[in-house]
Amino acid sequence: MTTIAIVYHSGYGHTEVIAKAVARGVESIEGIRLLFLKADEAQKQLDALTGCDAIIFGCPTYMGSAAASMKAFMEASSKVWMNQGWKDKIAAGFTNSGSQSGDKLNTLIQLMIFAMQHGMIWAGLGLMPGNNNSKGSVHDINRIGSFAGAMSQSNVDEGPEKSPIESDQQTAELLGRRVAEITRRWVKNS
């Protein structure tokens, strides 16, 4: 069976909403087993991750870069890196932040470089940008206009039950679905 892991960190629950949306997308494709892991737990489950066909990484943007718990996971994975245990697995990423930009592209780039160091194959979002014309709105899919992965934004004065908004969750769901479809094809032809 094709197995896809989501490894994520969320300090205050907003990014977890997005991680769950990515999970819904993954599970919308038949025949996929999902491993849903917080970055702290994932550090102790590196072997389980080695058994997966794809890993999707996600975390909030803190101080313009990946949250520290995700960095700790990344550094712990150097044990796997030694033997290139995740080589040729599909990888993708998502990040949430308080500002529309908030420098969160830097977080996706960090996740992407991390995947590259592991010899993984990075899948971008694969969606056209939304909210970039006179008829657009924040309710568009990919309203932040990201290509490297799924970006979302949550208001700093609202809890995860309100923010990030539905369009960000739908965008994340589409990332999960895309990774599942790509991984299924990759596994079938390998």
Ligand SMILES: Cc1cc2nc3c(=O)[nH]c(=O)nc-3n(C[C@H](O)[C@H](O)[C@H](O)COP(=O)(O)O)c2cc1C
């Ligand atoms: C320590 C810290 C640093 C942050 N740095 C940024 C930042 O650089 N850019 C930004 O837009 N938001 C920043 N934020 C806001 C968070 O990205 C935002 O609140 C996000 O929703 C938190 O996700 P979480 O609830 O999953 O932890 C920061 C928040 C914290 C706690």
